[in-house]
Amino acid sequence: VALKFFRSPIQVSDKAGPDAFFDPVTRADKETESCIRRAIEDRWPTHGIIGEEHDNKPARSDYSWIIDPIDGTRAYISGNLGWGILLGLTEKQAPILGLMHQPYTREVFTGDNHRAWMTRDGQRQPLQVSGVRTLEDAILYTTTPDMFTDPILLRRYNQLGRQVKLQRFGGDCYAYCLLAMGFVDLVVESSLQSYDIVPLIPVIQGAGGVVTDIEGQCPMQGGTVIAAATPELHAAALVRMQSI
Amino acid sequence: VALKFFRSPIQVSDKAGPDAFFDPVTRADKETESCIRRAIEDRWPTHGIIGEEHDNKPARSDYSWIIDPIDGTRAYISGNLGWGILLGLTEKQAPILGLMHQPYTREVFTGDNHRAWMTRDGQRQPLQVSGVRTLEDAILYTTTPDMFTDPILLRRYNQLGRQVKLQRFGGDCYAYCLLAMGFVDLVVESSLQSYDIVPLIPVIQGAGGVVTDIEGQCPMQGGTVIAAATPELHAAALVRMQSI
Numbered sequence: 061v062a063l064k065f066f067r068s069p070i071q072v073s074d075k076a077g078p079d080a081f082f083d084p085v086t087r088a089d090k091e092t093e094s095c096i097r098r099a100i101e102d103r104w105p106t107h108g109i110i111g112e113e114h115d116n117k118p119a120r121s122d123y124s125w126i127i128d129p130i131d132g133t134r135a136y137i138s139g140n141l142g143w144g145i146l147l148g149l150t151e152k153q154a155p156i157l158g159l160m161h162q163p164y165t166r167e168v169f170t171g172d173n174h175r176a177w178m179t180r181d182g183q184r185q186p187l188q189v190s191g192v193r194t195l196e197d198a199i200l201y202t203t204t205p206d207m208f209t210d211p212i213l214l215r216r217y218n219q220l221g222r223q224v225k226l227q228r229f230g231g232d233c234y235a236y237c238l239l240a241m242g243f244v245d246l247v248v249e250s251s252l253q254s255y256d257i258v259p260l261i262p263v264i265q266g267a268g269g270v271v272t273d274i275e276g277q278c279p280m281q282g283g284t285v286i287a288a289a290t291p292e293l294h295a296a297a298l299v300r301m302q303s304i
Numbered sequence: 305v306a307l308k309f310f311r312s313p314i315q316v317s318d319k320a321g322p323d324a325f326f327d328p329v330t331r332a333d334k335e336t337e338s339c340i341r342r343a344i345e346d347r348w349p350t351h352g353i354i355g356e357e358h359d360n361k362p363a364r365s366d367y368s369w370i371i372d373p374i375d376g377t378r379a380y381i382s383g384n385l386g387w388g389i390l391l392g393l394t395e396k397q398a399p400i401l402g403l404m405h406q407p408y409t410r411e412v413f414t415g416d417n418h419r420a421w422m423t424r425d426g427q428r429q430p431l432q433v434s435g436v437r438t439l440e441d442a443i444l445y446t447t448t449p450d451m452f453t454d455p456i457l458l459r460r461y462n463q464l465g466r467q468v469k470l471q472r473f474g475g476d477c478y479a480y481c482l483l484a485m486g487f488v489d490l491v492v493e494s495s496l497q498s499y500d501i502v503p504l505i506p507v508i509q510g511a512g513g514v515v516t517d518i519e520g521q522c523p524m525q526g527g528t529v530i531a532a533a534t535p536e537l538h539a540a541a542l543v544r545m546q547s548i
Contacts (some may be wrong), residue, residue, distance in 0.1 A: 199381070
């Protein structure tokens with residue numbers, strides 16, 4: 061469903077014309093979420109569902125699903141590949157399973173806090189974070205410094221960016237998957253929603269990584285998020301984002 | 305060849321270990337360029353060849369090839385997808401044919417200044433830039449603001465970034481292909497080498513776009529590059545990059 065509207069020709073038509081009201085991202089978002097909701101409701105009618113596009117469905121059991129049908133809509137509208145479909149499962153409010161699906165590259169990244177794996181074209185490979193422990197050796201990703209709307213956090217982020225081996229922008233949810241694969245060592249972002257990060261927690265942790273909010277807690281509410289390959293690297297980044 | 309070393313497991317192994325001298329990017333760069341050089345030399349022995357990794361071969365005809373075997377090495381080493389193989393052909397120093405190949409997504413973007421097309425999985429589609437004429441409607445890409453090593457250019461770039469509809473980072477050579485596809489409207493970068501941009505000129509122009517250096521000339525030497533969907537948008541961006 062999400063792929064059907066991706067790089068849709070109408071997207072580049074005259075925005076002021078009669079089709080100006082047609083927003084392929086909104087349609088892709090809504091239809092993808094509806095499709096996932098139906099599949100969950102058919103199979104697990106007592107599970108709760110929290111999505112970006114529709115009203116929350118309260119749980120009548122310990123389980124709730126959290127859906128971001130198109131995470132990275134700015135990548136999506138510009139035809140780029142950092143977007144993905146995020147789906148997470150919580151048990152008594154704790155994330156126990158999560159996945160990111162990039163349908164154009166046909167990659168699915170899945171994790172259950174203990175293990176994580178990527179499947180593509182029927183092949184499955186385990187995911188394992190890198191062993192990088194210091195900022196000096198780390199590759200850092202953030203989608204854009206504009207995420208740091210708090211000027212104090214932006215200043216801390218910029219200082220952090222100058223201490224790493226390589227700072228890269230772009231990425232969106234794909235950056236967390238690159239971290240789980242071991243090619244990126246650190247992702248620091250801000251202004252995240254709950255559904256932007258909760259589905260990725262079991263993937264990151266399953267690959268051996270550490271992910272918290274700026275208080276060092278499990279980032280169930282989103283906000284400022286620090287994801288790292290090792291506890292040492294996480295601690296080094298966290299202290300720099302916490303202190304002035 | 306380039307794909308063989310992409311996301312290579314050794315890339316994430318202990319960098320201080322006995323394999324520390326093994327650099328998959330350097331090997332991928334060298335071996336990919338050698339492979340392309342052999343194919344050109346077999347077929348067109350009088351053509352010149354300019355590459356990033358080997359000595360230039362002078363032309364004994366009007367034709368020279370320009371090769372960037374792995375453009376976007378920072379995307380490549382971090383496992384991301386903005387990198388590509390760039391190959392251009394010049395006739396009497398003017399670019400007449402160019403392509404970008406992304407082997408992981410299996411996309412090839414080709415242009416001859418008059419037409420441009422993308423091929424994937426045996427399907428071929430024409431490329432056409434958007435009709436966006438104003439900064440207020442434009443999606444702007446640059447790989448990173450760090451490219452603007454001249455502080456005056458960085459200030460102008462930052463001002464430009466505040467005038468567009470959406471500014472995105474990341475992208476590497478893929479951003480120019482998104483421009484040719486019509487999803488991105490403007491790409492402004494700096495510190496480019498000749499081989500970073502010359503192979504992309506016939507693709508951008510073939511899709512109907514405009515690409516120049518900061519003097520408004522064909523960017524044969526790289527440097528600061530402004531690529532836009534329309535002449536109007538190009539002029540608006542160029543004047544802002546030229547004036548203080």
